[in-house]
Amino acid sequence: MHANICDYLLDAVQNSIEAGAASVKVDLQETEDMLEVTVHDNGCGMSPEALEAAKDPFTTSPGKHDHRKVGLGIPFMLQHAETTGGMCDITSVPQEGTTIRCTFPLDHVDTPPVGDVVSTWVSALNYPGPHEMEICRSLSTGEAHGCYRIVRSELSEAAGGLEDAGALALVHAYIASLEASLTQHNEEKRS
Amino acid sequence: MAKMTLEQLRALREEKTKELSRRDISDKQAYIVVGMGTCGIAAGAKDTLNAFIKELDTYNLTDVSVTQTGCMGLCYVEPTIEVTCTGMPTVIYGKVDPETAQAIVREHIVNKRLVNDHIFDRPAADIIGGGGR
Numbered sequence: 583m584h585a586n587i588c589d590y591l592l593d594a595v596q597n598s599i600e601a602g603a604a605s606v607k608v609d610l611q612e613t614e615d616m617l618e619v620t621v622h623d624n625g626c627g628m629s630p631e632a633l634e635a636a637k638d639p640f641t642t643s644p645g646k647h648d649h650r651k652v653g654l655g656i657p658f659m660l661q662h663a664e665t666t667g668g669m670c671d672i673t674s675v676p677q678e679g680t681t682i683r684c685t686f687p688l689d690h691v692d693t694p695p696v697g698d699v700v701s702t703w704v705s706a707l708n709y710p711g712p713h714e715m716e717i718c719r720s721l722s723t724g725e726a727h728g729c730y731r732i733v734r735s736e737l738s739e740a741a742g743g744l745e746d747a748g749a750l751a752l753v754h755a756y757i758a759s760l761e762a763s764l765t766q767h768n769e770e771k772r773s
Numbered sequence: 774m775a776k777m778t779l780e781q782l783r784a785l786r787e788e789k790t791k792e793l794s795r796r797d798i799s800d801k802q803a804y805i806v807v808g809m810g811t812c813g814i815a816a817g818a819k820d821t822l823n824a825f826i827k828e829l830d831t832y833n834l835t836d837v838s839v840t841q842t843g844c845m846g847l848c849y850v851e852p853t854i855e856v857t858c859t860g861m862p863t864v865i866y867g868k869v870d871p872e873t874a875q876a877i878v879r880e881h882i883v884n885k886r887l888v889n890d891h892i893f894d895r896p897a898a899d900i901i902g903g904g905g906r
Contacts, residue, residue, distance in 0.1 A: 589814045596809060600843070655811040698819070704826065705809065705819040710840050730776075740779045742786050746801075748835025750826045752789070756782045763776035 583658055586697030587617060587686055590662065593655040594621040594682050595706045599713055600643075601625025601680065606715045608706065610699070614723045617686045617696060624679040633674050659684060666690040700758045707734055707753065708744050721764045728764040732757065789835065803837045803858035803882050808851065810844030816851035817870065824871035825854075828878040837882065847893055858882055867893040 584590050591610065598606045603625035611618040628636060635641040637660060642653030656672070663670035663684045674680040686693050703717055713734075720729035734744070741749045741756070807813070807822045822839065829837050847853050850867030854874075857863045858881060866877060866888060873891055880886045 584815050585817070589819070592809075592819055593811055593814050596814075596843070653811075658811075698823075701819050701823040705822050705841070708822065708839065708841060709809070736779060737782075740782045740786065742790070745838050745840055746835060747826055747829035747837040747839050748789060749786070750839055751830035751835075752782060752786055754823065754826055755785075756777050756779075759775065759777040 583662060584694065586695045587619065587693075588697030588699060588702040590655075590659045590684070591619050591621065592702050592705055594619075594659065595715075596709060597621075597655060598623035598625055598680065599709050599711055601627070603679065604713055606713060608715065608717045610717075610719045612688075612696070612719075612721045615687060615689050617688055617693075618683070619686075620681065620683045622679065622681040627676040627678050627680055628674040629676050633672060636672075656682075662686075662694065666693040668693075700754065700761050703732065703757050704750065704754050707732070707737065708750060710745070719761075719764075730760040730764070732760070801836050801838055802834060803856060805837060805839045806855040807839070807841050808843070808845045808847075808853040808855075809841040810848075810851075812844055812848035813851045813853065818852035820871050821852040821854065821869050821874050824874040825878065828875045829882075832878060832883060834878070834882065850893055853893065856881055858885075861885055861887075865893050866891040 584593070591608065595606060595608060598621055601623060603623035605624050607622040609620040636653065636656050639654050639657040660670045663686060667687050667690050668685040670682070670684040672680065672682050699719065706717070707715060715734035717732040718729065737753060737756070738744045741752045743749045744753060805825055807818055807825070809818050822841065825839055829839070845853050845855070845865065847865070847867055852869045853865055853867045854869050854877070855863065855865050856877060861881060864881070864887065866873070868891055869877065873888065876888050880888050
């Protein structure tokens with residue numbers, strides 16, 4: 583099991599990139615009592631049989647670990663979403679792509695913490711490759727609404743790449759400012 | 774912190790680039806690769822990656838490349854990272870929590886000394902032989 587919801591998200595994003603996706607869309611919507619995570623890609627997709635196999639913890643994709651028989655990312659995610667009263671739905675079409683959508687009720691005692699959203703975006707954006715990535719994050723409680731959007735190519739151009747430590751420090755500061763504005767916005771509304 | 778715009782990010786970058794050119798640094802000093810498979814993620818690899826970014830920034834080492842890869846096969850000592858640094862052997866470190874990441878920047882990259890108790894030499898044999906990624 584992963585320690586927080588953001589780790590599941592990061593795992594799913596990595597799967598999309600490894601599936602050869604040219605475009606990955608990540609959506610994280612948080613309300614007072616529910617967190618919804620969607621990762622959509624236009625990668626190689628999976629046949630219904632391959633999708634069923636991906637849900638089995640004792641199967642991994644060919645070429646990844648030829649001598650090993652475990653693939654825990656998706657099985658963990660399914661199990662965690664289901665045991666907390668949420669859901670996890672995966673749809674996939676070969677040569678078209680895959681969409682994973684999971685919900686986690688935030689008031690369930692077994693729901694893991696959301697995790698560090700800023701570090702998650704930095705890690706997801708840093709994964710090397712020519713793919714595009716769009717991240718949409720929204721926080722919507724009874725008192726406040728806020729959202730932001732990050733486009734990988736735009737951010738990379740503005741920060742001077744997503745690989746050098748100097749650029750990544752800038753990216754971290756940038757995303758932290760976006761995330762902080764959501765929380766500040768909420769705090770202002772509450773006070 | 775006020776919400777930054779991409780224009781402000783560009784301005785900040787230009788400022789930093791000017792600082793950098795004053796110090797006349799050319800080639801990359803080091804390459805760090807963080808293992809970010811399911812095992813790495815479960816062990817906290819994203820915190821390790823971010824700890825590297827922060828620590829390198831603290832030392833003003835902007836010309837270090839930080840990237841990711843999948844599982845290196847050493848799932849039992851995750852998070853694992855590989856460091857390639859001028860004048861040092863290429864090393865795979867295991868059990869790299871944020872504190873160890875700080876030690877690797879300080880010792881391996883800055884002081885050119887190995888962090889001995891975290892060395893795990895190379896990826897697992899079946900991963901190298903099997904052409905894993």
